[in-house]
Amino acid sequence: MTVEAIEKELKEGKLKEIYLFYGEETYLMETCTKKIKKLFGEMIKGINYVEIDDTNLEQLISNLQTPSFGYPKKLVLVKNTGLFKREVKKKGAGFQETRDKIGKYVKENAEQIKQDNLVIFIEESVDKGKMLSCFEEIGASICNFEYQKLPNIIARLKAICKAYEVNIEDSTLKYFVECVRSEFASFNE
Secondary structure, three states: OOHHHHHHHHHOOOOOOEEEEEEOOHHHHHHHHHHHHHHHOOOOEOOOEEEEOOOOHHHHHHHHHOOOOOOOOEEEEEEOOOOOOOOOHHHOHHHHHHHHHHHHHHHHOHHHHHHHEEEEEEEOOOOOOHHHHHHHHOOOEEEEEOOOOHHHHHHHHHHHHHHOOOOOOHHHHHHHHHHHHHHHHHHOO
């Protein structure tokens, strides 16, 4: 799925049950995640909202099984776990077992998960493998938030300016983006 397709669905108020977001363009990823949260509605941590990361990954299955109390669905945000990476040596021996359990559980219980939860997986990168194949099979909305090219950035900025009724030339936006990129580049050195 493309970033534009997900943004269009969210603008129309349509939510899927399982998302997998990954890539370099963290701003757009975070923006889409915020839109999903807003469309989801009221979130109470521990009741109908749960955050999972690499420190509590073993709790994912139990959180997917536990119903939300007083709400039709629970939002489960699974962030930067490494589940979709092939390299697991650095994570320890138990990680492979946990990942296999999660993959098996998701595959066998996809319909129940979709019925009771809205799950968002956010990863820096994803490798082709069993987990990605599993998510493709169950019909998850998978989107690679690739680094945006200059024309796309200019188009997005133009739309923002238009929303605020500001007229700006493309050449000015291009100069602005180049200045900001070089400024960010100097921070990373």
